Amino acid sequence: MRQAKNPFHELIETAILGTDRKPLNVILSGGDLGNTIADIGRQELPSERLLIDQLTAISIAKKAGLIPGSFTCAPPVCPAEIKAKVSECSLSLLIQVLTLEAKGSELKHFKIISEWLELCNTAQQRLPEEFVPRLLDWGRTLTEMHQLIGICCGQHFDWLLSLNEEWRAAYISKQNIDKENLIETFETGEQKERLMAFSAIRNTWPDEGLSLLALSFEKESFENKVAFLKILSKTLHSNDEGFLESTLKDRRKEVRAQAANALSALPNSKLQMRMIERADRFLTYKQNKIIVTLPEELDDEMLRDGIVENSPIYFDSRLGTKANWLCQILSLVPPSHFEQKFNLSAKALLEAALANSEWSLALSLALMAAAAKFGGAMQQALLQSEDLNITDSQAGLLLLKALPQATLENLILQKLPTWSQARTISKAAPRLDLWYYLEQVDFNWSEHFTGEIMKFIIKESREKVPVFGHTFYSNASNFALRMHIVAGELTDQINVDADTADIYRRNALERMTDTVKLRYEIFQSFNTVNHNEQKGPMP
Amino acid sequence: MTFEFTAEQVLELAPDSAAAKAGRDLSTAAKWKNLGKSGDSNSIWGHCQGSGSSPYQTRADLSGPAFKCSCPSRKFPCKHSLALILLYISQGSLFSESEIPSWVAEWLATRAITGTRQKRKDDVDKTSEQLEELLQSKDKRKRDRLSKVQAGIEELELFVIDLMRQGIGSVKKQPFTFWKNRAARLVDAQAPGLARLISECGEICARTHDWENALIDKLSTINLICRTFLKIDQLSPELKADVLTAIGINQSQDELLSGAGESVQDLWLVVGQYNYTQDRLRVQKSWLWGKKGQSALVLSFAHGNAPFDVMLIAGIFYHAELVFYQGSLRQRALIKTKNSEPAVAPFLEGSSVDRALTSYAEALAKTPWLDTMPMLLQEVIPHKSSDGKWWLIDDNKSALPLIAREEIGWQLTSYSGGQPLSLFGEWDGTTLKPLSALKDGSYLKLQTVEV
Numbered sequence: 001m002r003q004a005k006n007p008f009h010e011l012i013e014t015a016i017l018g019t020d021r022k023p024l025n026v027i028l029s030g031g032d033l034g035n036t037i038a039d040i041g042r043q044e045l046p047s048e049r050l051l052i053d054q055l056t057a058i059s060i061a062k063k064a065g066l067i068p069g070s071f072t073c074a075p076p077v078c079p080a081e082i083k084a085k086v087s088e089c090s091l092s093l094l095i096q097v098l099t100l101e102a103k104g105s106e107l108k109h110f111k112i113i114s115e116w117l118e119l120c121n122t123a124q125q126r127l128p129e130e131f132v133p134r135l136l137d138w139g140r141t142l143t144e145m146h147q148l149i150g151i152c153c154g155q156h157f158d159w160l161l162s163l164n165e166e167w168r169a170a171y172i173s174k175q176n177i178d179k180e181n182l183i184e185t186f187e188t189g190e191q192k193e194r195l196m197a198f199s200a201i202r203n204t205w206p207d208e209g210l211s212l213l214a215l216s217f218e219k220e221s222f223e224n225k226v227a228f229l230k231i232l233s234k235t236l237h238s239n240d241e242g243f244l245e246s247t248l249k250d251r252r253k254e255v256r257a258q259a260a261n262a263l264s265a266l267p268n269s270k271l272q273m274r275m276i277e278r279a280d281r282f283l284t285y286k287q288n289k290i291i292v293t294l295p296e297e298l299d300d301e302m303l304r305d306g307i308v309e310n311s312p313i314y315f316d317s318r319l320g321t322k323a324n325w326l327c328q329i330l331s332l333v334p335p336s337h338f339e340q341k342f343n344l345s346a347k348a349l350l351e352a353a354l355a356n357s358e359w360s361l362a363l364s365l366a367l368m369a370a371a372a373k374f375g376g377a378m379q380q381a382l383l384q385s386e387d388l389n390i391t392d393s394q395a396g397l398l399l400l401k402a403l404p405q406a407t408l409e410n411l412i413l414q415k416l417p418t419w420s421q422a423r424t425i426s427k428a429a430p431r432l433d434l435w436y437y438l439e440q441v442d443f444n445w446s447e448h449f450t451g452e453i454m455k456f457i458i459k460e461s462r463e464k465v466p467v468f469g470h471t472f473y474s475n476a477s478n479f480a481l482r483m484h485i486v487a488g489e490l491t492d493q494i495n496v497d498a499d500t501a502d503i504y505r506r507n508a509l510e511r512m513t514d515t516v517k518l519r520y521e522i523f524q525s526f527n528t529v530n531h532n533e534q535k536g537p538m539p
Numbered sequence: 540m541t542f543e544f545t546a547e548q549v550l551e552l553a554p555d556s557a558a559a560k561a562g563r564d565l566s567t568a569a570k571w572k573n574l575g576k577s578g579d580s581n582s583i584w585g586h587c588q589g590s591g592s593s594p595y596q597t598r599a600d601l602s603g604p605a606f607k608c609s610c611p612s613r614k615f616p617c618k619h620s621l622a623l624i625l626l627y628i629s630q631g632s633l634f635s636e637s638e639i640p641s642w643v644a645e646w647l648a649t650r651a652i653t654g655t656r657q658k659r660k661d662d663v664d665k666t667s668e669q670l671e672e673l674l675q676s677k678d679k680r681k682r683d684r685l686s687k688v689q690a691g692i693e694e695l696e697l698f699v700i701d702l703m704r705q706g707i708g709s710v711k712k713q714p715f716t717f718w719k720n721r722a723a724r725l726v727d728a729q730a731p732g733l734a735r736l737i738s739e740c741g742e743i744c745a746r747t748h749d750w751e752n753a754l755i756d757k758l759s760t761i762n763l764i765c766r767t768f769l770k771i772d773q774l775s776p777e778l779k780a781d782v783l784t785a786i787g788i789n790q791s792q793d794e795l796l797s798g799a800g801e802s803v804q805d806l807w808l809v810v811g812q813y814n815y816t817q818d819r820l821r822v823q824k825s826w827l828w829g830k831k832g833q834s835a836l837v838l839s840f841a842h843g844n845a846p847f848d849v850m851l852i853a854g855i856f857y858h859a860e861l862v863f864y865q866g867s868l869r870q871r872a873l874i875k876t877k878n879s880e881p882a883v884a885p886f887l888e889g890s891s892v893d894r895a896l897t898s899y900a901e902a903l904a905k906t907p908w909l910d911t912m913p914m915l916l917q918e919v920i921p922h923k924s925s926d927g928k929w930w931l932i933d934d935n936k937s938a939l940p941l942i943a944r945e946e947i948g949w950q951l952t953s954y955s956g957g958q959p960l961s962l963f964g965e966w967d968g969t970t971l972k973p974l975s976a977l978k979d980g981s982y983l984k985l986q987t988v989e990v
Contacts, residue, residue, distance in 0.1 A: 015755055018706025048703035052762045059759035060907050063968035064900035068892045069930060069938035075922045078956035089629050092546040096563055129956060130983050133949035156953055163923070163952065492569045517567060 007034075011054055019047050033061045078159035083126040090120070090525040091128060093518065098138060110142070111443070111481045112519060117148045119526040126154035136160065140170045143196075179205065186212055191224065199231050206237055214243050222252040229255070233262040241269055248304050260306025264332040265373065271305055275332040278302070282326055285342040290352045292359040294322040295329070302329075313394045314365050323362040330366035331395070335378035346377035347384075354387055364388055368395040372402035379403065383411055391436035400440040409449040412437050416456060435471035443482045450484035461495040461509060468505050476508040480515035488520020544604075548852045548984075549624050551812075552604070554614045554844040562621030568633055571626060576634040577643075583627050583634055584643045587619045597623045598643045600650065602878050603850055607646045615846040684729050685771075688786060691728020692765045695721075695737075699762055707754050715741045732787030735817075736761050756968075760908045767908075780865035781906050790864050792873055800862040802875065805829035807861070808887065810915070810963045811974030812853040813987040825851045826913050826963065826974065827861070827872070828887055834913045835861050835872035853975065854982040855879055867905035887977060889917030889961050892937035899966055911965040911972075918959040921951040931962060931971065942970040947985050951976055954983055 014022045024047040040053045086094075097112050120127065127135060132153045139149045150157045150171070161168045185197035202209035213228055220228065229247065232240060240262070247259040248271070263271035284291045298307060307328045314327035339349050353363035364382075368390070371378040382388060382399060390396035400408060412434070419434045438453070445453070460468070472479075480487070491513040496506055553559035565587065572594065574585040581602045586594035587610075595610040597619040606620035627634055639647070698721060702710065710717065718741030725734035736757060743753045767774070767782045774782065780790065790799070811826040823839040839847035851857070851874075859877035863869045890898065895914045902912055919931040921941070929941040929948040941948065941964075951973060954960065960978040964971040976983045 012751065012755060014706075015703065016706055016708045016751055018709065019704050021706060046700070048700040051703045052699055052758065053766075055755050056759035056762050059756045060763075060903060062756075064903045066896055066899075066968070068896060069940065071922065071924075071930065071932045071936050071938050074920055074932060074936075075952075075957050077958060088545055092629075095547065130950055130954040132953045133946060137946070156956065159956070160949070160953055164949065514564065521567075 008058055011037075011051070011058065014051060015055055019051060023047065024051050033057065033065075036061075075163065076159070078129075079155045081126060081129070081154045081156070083124055083154055085128045086120055086123075086125045087525055090116070090125075090522065091131065093522045093525055094127075095131075097518070098134065105477075108477055108481060108515065110145075112515075112522070113138070114145060114148065115519060116522050117145070117152050119523060120152045121148060123526045125152075125526070127152050129154070129156045132156045132160060136164075136167050136171070140167070146171050179208075183208075183212065187216075194224075195227055195231065198228060202231060202235055206235060207239060210237075210240055210243055214246075217243075217247065222250075222255055225250065225252070225255045226258050229258040229262060233258075233265065236262060236266055238266065241266055245270060248306065253303075253306075253308050256304065257306040257308060260332065272332065272334075274301075274305060275329055276337055278329050279333045279337075280341070282329070283338065285344070285352060288352055289355045290342075290349075290359075290363060292326065292356060292363070295325045296322075298325055313369060313398070314362070316361065316365070316393070319362055319365075323359070327362055327366040327369070327395075330363070331369035331373065333370060334374040334376065335367055335370050336374070336376050339377070346381040350378065350381045350385060354385075365393055365395040368393070368399045372398040375402070389433075391433055397436070397440060400437060403440075405442060405444075406446075408437070408441050409446060412441070413449065413452055416452060419456070432469045432471065435469060435475065438479060439471065439475055441482065445482050445484055447484040447486050450487050451490070453479075454483070454487050454490045457509075457512075458490065458493045458495075468508060473504050473508040476512040477515050480512045480519070483516060485520060485523045487516045488523065491516050491520070544624070544628065544852060544855065546625055546628050548854060549604075549621060549628065551852060552616055552846075552850065553621055554616070554846065558614050558616075558618050558621065561618035562625060565618055565622035566625035566629065568626065568630060570622070571633075573640075574626075574634045575637040575640070576627075577639045578636060580639060580647055582639065582643060582647060583623060584640065585623055585626075585634075587622065589619070595619050596642050598646055599623055600647065604852075604879070605650065605850070614844050684788065687728050688730045688768070688788070691725050691730050692733070692768055692786075694728075695725065695733065695761070696765050699758060699765075702758065707751065707758070711744055711750070713744070715745070717741070718744070729788075730786045732785050733761060733764065734787070736764075763908050777865065777867040778906075781867050781908075784864065784866060784871075785908050795862050795864060795873055796875060800864060800873070801869065802860055802862045803829065803831070803833060803835075803872075804860045805831050805833065805858075807835070807857050807859050808982075809851045809853045809855055809857070810834075810887070810977075811913070811965070812851065812984065813974065821847070823847045823849075823851075825849075825853070826965075827851075827857075827859075828913075828915065828963070829861075832888065833869070834915075835863065836870050836913070837861075837872055837874060849874055851877075852879075853984045868902055868909070887915060887961060889915035889963075891935060892916060892919070892931070892933045892939050893935065895939075895966070899968070911967050913963065914966045914971060915961060915963045916971075917961050919962055920957065920959055921948065921955055921962075923948060923952070934959070939966075940970045942972050943985075947973065947987075950983075950985065954978065 011024075014024055036057050037054045040057060041050055043050065043053075045053075085091075094113070094116050097109055097116070100109060135149060135153065136157075139145045153160075157171075161171055179201070182197045182201050185193050186201065189197060198209060198213065201212065210232070213232065217225060217228070225247070229244075232244075244259045244263045244266075248256055248263075250256055250259070260271060263269045264275065266272070278295075282293050282295060284293075295302070298309065302325070307325055310321060310324050311328050313331075314324045319327070335346065335349065338344070339346055342349065342352070344352060350364075350367060353367060354360045356363065367378060368382055368388075371382055372395070379399065379402075383390070383403075388396070390400060403411070415437070416434070434456070441449075494509055494513055496509045496513065550559045550562065553562060570587055572586045572588070574583070576583040580600070582598060582600050584596070584598040587597055588594045589610060595608055597606075597608040597610075597617075599606045599620060601624075604624065606616040606623075608617045608619045610617050610619055612618070718737055722734040722737040722741075725731070725737060740754060740757050740761075743750050743757060746753070764782060764785045767778070768786060771779055771782065784790070794800075807827040807829045809825050810828040812823065814821060814823045816822070819842070821841045821843075823841075825837045825839065827835040827837060829835070837849060837851060839849040839851070841847045857877045857879055860875040861872040862875050864871040864873075889895075895916055899912050899914075902909055916931060916933065916939070919933045919939075922930050922932050922938075924930055929943050929951075930938040931941055932938045943951070951962070954976055955978070958978075960976050962971075962973055963975045963977070964973040966972075972987065973985050974987065975985055
């Protein structure tokens with residue numbers, strides 16, 4: 001049996017189709033609305049006029065007679081917060097950072113927000129509950145921040161995660177994932193997930209990680225192969241040698257180079273032995289000099305061991321291709337091998353290498369790269385040499401990057417007086433060297449080091465010597481992020497004078513001081529009672 | 540000194556995000572000199588070193604707030620004015636109580652004189668003949684306009700009848716110009732309110748879901764206004780005022796302020812506020828809630844980067860005298876005088892969901908074309924149902940649907956912590972747009988998307 005249509009729906013249908021196609025023929029009665037519509041329908045008016053009037057009556061009745069929804073169960077209640085909220089000032093600064101939208105400032109956001117969270121945690125305070133969702137959204141993909149975010153969000157963290165599936169997936173599943181899930185992710189996940197899963201497996205179950213990689217390696221793209229080998233290199237074991245040796249047969253030179261790099265770091269690996277054997281053929285010591293015999297050709301064995309036609313690390317217009325091969329071979333041999341072989345101290349070995357005027361450049365580059373990789377006494381010898389300019393080459397920068405932070409900071413502080421000799425040095429270039437060194441110092445500069453560098457910058461800004469240069473301009477914000485918070489007390493002494501400074505220098509100095517000030521303000525906000533708190537809460 | 544703004548509230552006054560950022564950047568002690576304050580006049584001041592040779596003189600009257608700066612910026616408030624107040628909020632101790640400098644005193648005096656002058660503007664002596672002439676020309680203009688509106692409405696009725704004949708299904712694929720042209724004709728007929736409703740029909744047709752019912756509702760509203768206008772001589776003064784307002788014939792602010800409108804003196808909280816753009820005009824919609832239980836809508840307008848003509852900050856209490864526009868619901872109002880007040884204990888009493896819906900039905904009975912109505916719901920809990928919709932549930936488990944972006948929904952949920960709170964919003968007959976929440980004496984402004 002055909003079900004009778006709802007007369008109200010009939011009216012709406014007529015409105016959609018039009019009275020030309022569906023004549024108005026609805027009979028309504030009963031109820032206030034039905035009677036009203038029936039009354040309208042009885043008027044002597046054109047059907048279109050009746051239709052719109054009847055629709056109007058329904059429209060108003062619908063709005064006026066809305067029945068509220070009904071819920072039988074209420075959502076759960078969040079447990080009471082124990083920690084106090086952060087101050088208005090601290091919160092305002094966090095919002096300021098979260099609303100920064102400049103492109104390329106993600107690192108800045110990340111660093112400053114993580115610093116804010118650290119301070120919040122230390123102060124045993126929490127984010128006001130109304131801002132928790134915003135922070136949860138911000139930190140969704142930043143797994144390394146999840147724990148800190150959780151602490152700073154107080155009880156609302158777990159409570160909100162229990163209500164929001166997306167946050168739950170982002171914040172909980174990855175923390176408590178088990179081995180089977182990791183393996184499944186490695187086997188079936190997206191590229192980024194696979195890399196993360198492999199890293200996690202490798203850190204906890206190194207042998208299983210190796211077996212998994214060995215099984216899938218052949219089918220991987222060369223980019224993946226390189227990425228997995230990089231992860232493998234971070235936690236090398238002697239058990240890995242067999243697999244790494246097998247990867248030296250790969251068709252792609254990038255994969256071979258990465259495998260060779262990993263193998264050379266394994267003490268007494270077969271690759272290291274082969275490299276030592278090669279190096280011994282090319283280097284001899286006579287009359288306080290290292291004598292060099294260049295490789296004649298890049299044979300298959302060398303190619304297999306990751307030596308490439310021209311490595312960009314040793315690229316220099318003064319070096320030929322064969323010298324480049326030699327550099328690559330020597331860089332994979334611990335300098336201590338030659339110290340023992342020639343019975344020389346590291347300093348004497350370096351002097352002997354530099355004594356060969358023809359090949360001193362190639363040898364110094366190779367020694368710098370080898371010292372970066374293997375450490376040892378050669379590092380100090382290279383750093384103390386007055387004949388070398390470390391920052392002139394990629395190999396030198398690799399060496400600086402490999403130094404422990406304290407060593408590098410001390411080295412820079414030792415050199416600082418030389419760089420600070422204002423006006424006595426006619427050329428500014430040696431002073432620009434500082435910024436190349438600073439680029440290599442990782443985050444969290446020590447308090448003393450920060451103070452000394454700030455004093456140097458203050459002095460330079462006042463003397464208006466144009467020594468800031470491009471490296472400083474492009475790293476100004478980065479330096480500000482790496483500095484100790486004590487820098488905030490000194491920023492006012494930096495001369496950012498609009499009339500005398502060039503625009504690039506001024507912008508860079510402003511960027512640096514603004515970032516330091518922001519960090520300092522955040523620090524201060526957690527350490528002082530601010531104006532608002534004295535006045536009591538807002539209505 | 541009475542000043543209870545937060546940094547976020549002050550930044551709401553910024554004409555754009557660039558000014559807000561610049562204001563924040565400048566709000567450090569190092570950029571300022573000669574900072575001072577005067578409790579008597581509720582003012583603060585300072586010198587800010589800008590790119591010019593001499594520092595800018597910046598001063599603010601915190602009771603407004605009102606600002607003045609000697610910088611050449613066309614933005615208002617400028618970054619220096621914003622920075623001065625932000626600095627006062629974050630580091631108030633930098634401002635020492637001192638004698639008002641002449642450049643601040645002069646400005647404060649000018650403000651006082653301007654206020655008086657405005658009041659006296661209309662008191663210019665005119666002869667009785669001149670006044671008679673003015674009244675006659677005003678009446679004539681009014682009659683002319685009403686006859687134009689009548690002609691426009693008769694044409695609009697034919698348009699609606701035609702739509703019913705052809706069916707609204709036929710207009711779904713019409714370009715936006717179909718509605719735009721019709722709206723333009725209504726603008727020509729001096730009925731901008733109806734023109735706006737017609738433009739909204741075009742926007743509804745562009746929707747993919749549930750456009751039919753929404754279009755019928757909108758056309759019904761238009762029909763109701765048109766039919767009521769055609770019987771304008773038979774209406775009560777309140778309903779007459781309502782229908783004229785709906786058509787877009789505004790009541791004269793001068794007349795309202797000089798006694799035509801009902802005046803209410805009270806302590807008001809700016810309980811909800813948002814901005815939107817309408818016909819290239821920036822509009823700020825502020826809902827006020829008085830201690831006596833009355834709500835009021837204050838509209839403020841500005842072109843481009845110009846400041847709004849009325850400066851109100853959400854979450855702030857004002858001792859103010861409001862003058863209401865004539866109408867059945869006493870909804871829209873003008874501010875005659877105002878002074879910001881320090882924090883006072885919250886006094887707002889909202890209603891349950893059932894009571895709020897009943898009030899809405901009563902309001903509809905008075906003004907059936909009512910667009911939105913303010914609702915202050917008490918003891919409600921925000922909740923997301925399994926189908927992804929947001930609701931407000933009260934003690935009786937009655938619920939109202941919310942129209943809110945995900946982030947607003949979650950912000951509200953987190954703010955409530957599963958506990959009841961008071962929520963203020965605009966009810967449009969089907970959904971509630973949340974504008975603010977109140978809990979334990981604190982106020983949370985919710986960010987709405989610009990319409």
